[in-house]
Amino acid sequence: MSDPKRNMTVFEDSIATFLSPIAEYLADDTVSEVMINSPSEIFVERRGMIEKTPAVFRDEQALVAAVRNIAQFVGRRIDEDNPVLDARLPDGSRICAVLPPCSRKGTTLSIRKFSKSTPTFVDMINRGSITKEAARFLDVCIFLAKNTIISGGTGSGKTTLLNILGSRIPASQRVLVIEDSSELKIHTEHIVFFETKHGDETGKGAVSIRDLIRAALRLRPDRIVVGEVRGPEALDLITAMNTGHGGSMGTAHANTPYDALVRLETLAMMGDSNVPVAAIRRQICSAIHIVVQIKRMSDGSRRVTNIAEILPEVDDAGRYLVQDIYKFIQRGRTEDGKIIGELIPTGTLPSFMHEIETNRLPFTRDRFTPPEWYVQMKGSPKVA
């Protein structure tokens, strides 16, 4: 049995020399990401803001040697034939490297450092990423087993939010987590984690997210959580959501809740190009109930910008019907550039209000009333 702690020590010993130019940032807890664009162009993300560092690698060879060493350590190859490496280090940090000529400026390496703490809703609320009310509403959605997609750009905080939402799933439920490379740390009682497997040089022995979703369905899951939906598995997830695995979750790369649905649609078409787009749309709008949009703002903060409900039908033109239940409104900026704004209820009641009431959940209709300033801004209130 391999011991992760010992692995990490061996890793530290063998790689530290190669990564010594950035050792200071790897050790610094305020740095969350190190981005190396070329030997002399190294950026870090610190408290959400990206800054250039004075660090440099001796030359391109030194950087390539570091990348090859890491690849070798994690049992993977990176060379001319396989110029992209996407892997996880023993301490949980995520690395992605691309060699030239695919990377035009020279070897590129990015290290997303493993965050030692697992944030909770309380941390998100304290950081201003979500309000207490909106967090409670998401709790209600999870309790009522609403299928949820977390949508956002790269590094916007999707995985972090999925960890939090996943950990709110009622303990009685059996959860199956499926990921490309394991990063989720969902805390609940009855949980099984699956991870995809790379094939050999000919692709033999590969196990995809699709394969794992199909296997998961035979393992009596109550809920399925897919770390990131970025391929044809979208079709399998949507089918699972539509066939009795309510409360399933996943993340997708998109800039708005509407775009997240379009992205899922495109990915699902990759899964079976014979299904007409109208049929896929119908499946998507009945499968997905809630899209939570998260964004990395220009001041470096991560905020939930929309909690939208997807109605189970499309309009006459075949478009999805997406209605914001909560929406972030920016109201200004502080002198030092921090965004001032609020995630407010828009006044639109969720279509499942009756479910909230029949289940006697402590979330009354009046909590969806928007603030007065928003009502004045919009003209007329929509809440009955």
Ligand SMILES: Nc1ncnc2c1ncn2[C@@H]1O[C@H](COP(=O)(O)OP(=O)(O)OP(=O)(O)O)[C@@H](O)[C@H]1O
């Ligand atoms: N609410 C938040 N406030 C501050 N920092 C956050 C927040 N959520 C996530 N982060 C930090 O932002 C970085 C990216 O987070 P995360 O991995 O969750 O993003 P992601 O959207 O899943 O990224 P990717 O698109 O690469 O998968 C991490 O360093 C994480 O610690």
Ligand SMILES: [Mg+2]
């Ligand atoms: Mg992620």
